Amino acid sequence: TEGIMREFDRGYSEVTFSKIAVAVQPQEAIIHKEYHLCSADPNLVGLDHCRPVGFTNYDVADQLADVGMEAIHPKASKPLEINAIDLRIKNTFEPEHPGTLITRDYVAPEKHVEVITGTDKVVMIDIYDPLMVGAAGFDLHLMQAFFDLNVSYIFKATSANSISLLIWQKDLKPQLIKELEAKYEKITVENSSMVCLIGSNIDQPGLLARAAGALAEAGVNIRSAGFALRKVNIQFIIAREEYKAAIMALNAAMG
Missing domain, CATH: 3.40.1160.10 (Acetylglutamate kinase-like)
Structure with missing residues (x-):
């Protein structure tokens, strides 16, 4: 025990x-x-x-x-x-x-969001480097730095030359940022929050638009967003101070 x-x-x-x-x-x-x-x-x-x-x-x-x-x-x-x-x-x-x-x-018999949740205890780390364009396995070395320091991410988004990772605030270590800055051209760290639409049967046309519209009407700017192909969890990254407003807006919109 x-x-x-x-x-x-x-x-x-x-x-x-x-x-x-x-x-x-x-x-x-x-x-x-x-x-x-x-x-x-x-x-x-x-x-x-x-x-x-x-x-x-x-x-x-x-x-x-x-x-x-x-x-x-x-x-x-x-x-x-x-x-x-x-x-x-x-x-x-x-x-x-x-x-x-x-x-x-x-699996829910009707398409609907089961839980609206998230956290405001996270930070976004954005790694920018022009050498990333077209490079195979570029994020392998990036992930090695996270692995070596036992830091796990809960969200990831990529573009041609940048990778954005969301981690828990408590896991933000000076050594991690130091190592990233030594290897890549520009590192940006932002206090953030994440709000999520989660459910066993949420794959439906217009859900993403309805959620984004609800956030826009509440004056909440989406910093990043994503979901895996299976669509069990739609994630929106927003400013930390907008967390409560975002949860309330999404809850009202999803009914």
């Missing part, structure tokens, strides 16, 4: 819970939290403007964990997912509520 506590800190109880579930092999494992897994942060949008998420999948849970909104510690969820054990997240203070059921294969 001491070793698990040292490695996983506050997540040790969930990792222990996961190990027991894998050993017992139940159809469903239930974990109790102090809050519901909601469609948006009630502290930002208000209780009347969000709702508990009834069903989702482990893919969505991964996306949430990546921005710090952990339904369950990722080191605890992986064994459950691999062993096809469903996970139910329940609110301790509402024991009669069914909570959120997380399964491996769930």
